[in-house]
Amino acid sequence: MDTYNFLPVSRADMEERGWWYYDFLLVTADAYIDHPSFGAAIIARVVESEGFRVAVLAQPDWHSADAFRTMGKPRYGVLIGGGNIDSMVAHYTAAKKRRTSDAYSPGSQMGLRPDRPTIVYANRAREAFPDTPIVIGGLEASLRRFAHYDYWDDKVRRSILFDAQADLLVYGMGERATREIVRRLSKGEAPGSITDVRGTAYASKSPACGNESVMVASFEEVTASKRAYAEATMAEYEEHDPIRGRAILQRHGDLTLVVNPPAMPLSQKELDEVAALPYAREVHPMYEPMGGVAAIEEVRFSVAHNRGCFGGCNFCSLAFHQGRMVTSRSHESVLKEVEGYTRDPRFKGYIHDVGGPSANFRHPSCAQQVKNGMCKNRSCLAPVPCKNLDPSHADYLSLLRKVRAVPGVKKVFIRSGIRYDYMLEEKNSEFFADLVRYHISGQLKVAPEHCASGVLDYMGKPHFNVYLRFCEKYQRLNQRYGLDQYIVPYLMSSHPGCTLRDAVDLAVFLNKTGRQPEQVQDFYPTPGTLSTCMWYTELDPRTMEPVYVAKSAHDKALQRALLQWKRPEMRRLVTEALHRVNRADLIGYGKDCLIRPLRSAVETAERKKRMPAKVPAKPERPAKGAEKGAKPGRRQGGKPAQSSGRTGRAANRGSGPNRGRR
Secondary structure: OOHHHOOOOOHHHHHHOOOOOOOEEEEEOOOOEEOOOOHHHHHHHHHHHOOOOEEEEEOOOOOOOHHHHOOOOOOOEEEEEOOOOOHHHHHEOOOOOEOOOOOOOHHHOOOOOOOOHHHHHHHHHHHHOOOOOEEEEOHHHHHOOOOEEEOOOOEEEOOHHHHHOOOEEEOOOOHHHHHHHHHHHHOOOOHHHOOOOOOEEEEEOOOOOOOOEEEOOOHHHHHHOHHHHHHHHHHHHHOOOOOOOOEEEEEEOOEEEEEOOOOOOOOHHHHHHHHOOOOOOEEOHHHHHHOOOHHHOOOOOEEEOEEOOOOOOOOOOHHHHOOOOOEEOOHHHHHHHHHHHHOOOOOOOEEOEEEOOOOOOOOOOOHHHHHHOOOOOOOOOOOOOOOOOOOOOHHHHHHHHHHHOOOOOOEEOOOOOOOHHHHHOOOOOHHHHHHHHHOOOOEEEEEEEOOOHHHHHHHOOOOHHHHHHHHHHHHHHHHHOOOOOEEEEEEEEOOOOOOHHHHHHHHHHHHHHOOOOOOEEEOOOOOOOHHHHHHHHOEEOOOOEEOOOOOOHHHHHHHHHHOOOOOHHHHHHHHHHHHHOOOHHHEOOOOOOOEOOOOOHHHHHHHHHHOOOOOOOOOOOOOOOHHHOOOOOEOOOOOEOOOOOOOHHHHHOOOOOOOOOO
16 A cells, blocks of 8 residues: 555655655554544544644654654644553553553554553653643543542542643544644744643643633542542533533642633534545555554444434543534435445445444434533433433434445444433334344344442443343344344443442343353443542542442452353352352252352262262274275264264354454
């Protein structure tokens, strides 16, 4: 592939274009994939669309500043992002064990970026270009813009702005803020004077700003008091609204962190313009000798049609990053993208996804949200849907039907999360019927997360009866159309508020239904969520009431084992958990029991004594003709040899594409 389709990544690339200077250096912790599913590519192309020359420095060697100097000094500034997913989540499991592969690096190789790359890269950039403005953004910076609890260090860290020593921080979806910042920097404006851009944060010597504001507890206070931390978190969450949100001030020593109100989401026209920028839509060819970059595979023929999520899951960072106001692209924009796929020689006719944070959201939750912003202290969907909710799927249904009709398209899958509670609020079942008939690859993945109402309330999820109602309707529709498709539920263990007894109740329910989940995820405390605040403070920031939290590795292992009770290696943990909650009745031989009793060493020895001695098998007479050699693949008597592996439909049941959870 011609590297000219990409932005320059080296001095040689610049010379090939006849560049003797460039304006902005974009540094990213991911491999360079010039595709609109990757934040670094979007920001780079947005800045380019403003008429600036942009060079990309992907996964640089961070052990010195030399790599940052290779293309020379940018004229106006350095833009730094930590990657498409949080670097610490990319590097460590919920048990803080090091992962073995990184889908966002060439060859899925680990070790090509540091922990907390936004901080490391910003400090190296400052070393390389002492007088050049540095702007940090992306998911990692967005979720750490305030003083925040860090699960991996097990302490409260100050805002990432201070550790990175950056001039400005852009949070949320950064196109609008970045455009204004680069324009003003190019006109010679000092970064210290760019204090009025929505969706940005900066450090100030004065505890004041030009917007209506609210002061939250200082870094020192939230470090010393968990209640102060919970109160600050709730204020930060409530003010994250582009319509009614205020600026938030937080003291860090002698300086004040000023976080301006969120930027307004892009309009449909603006989203279409961003999607139409001249992306190469491919991994940079410099990675071909290293095996390419796996992260492109699921999105190469997928479409992101929306942004934002009003689902309100407390463990999800989307609300604190993209926001809760949903906006979407036009049908024409989506269809143009799909038609482009059909001209790609690698396209086999399958659209992998037409989705987003929640696939079936196409518009704001209600008319009131557009005018007044999101309601304070209320969720649109949980524990019960708001009476003002607009559950229409008509626009999404129309879009999917148009995509299916594009010549060359054989199948359109939906693999992003589906909000089943939102689906059930629509009076007609037209979208549900189309979903079952046309958009599932044998399995539909949904996320009930748990069955205990108390746990679901802490999660911000609908109660379990909603999920059961959904499953019944799903089954009826499959029967109507003669389909044999399944639901794969995602479940979570050890969420704040989930006791060991709650975990037992979930295991009992799963056992009665005859299903054991394929995937169970331990709760992962990531920055910027209400659930992480609960995990750290053991308080519900919405009520300030105490919350039970399974924090020790052993307590978390017990809950996880209960959801995987059939695995032999989990047996002792399951036994211990059942005894702890006085549910030894679930240990036995009845159909409702989870596990069989554990035998002691004495019982095992006695059982072996009672077993009859093995009688040596009498050797069989060779079949006629065996001396000359039987035909391979057939046993004596001429009957076909039995395969050792399962074949046919039973072996393939449950197969198909499986995507990881976000």
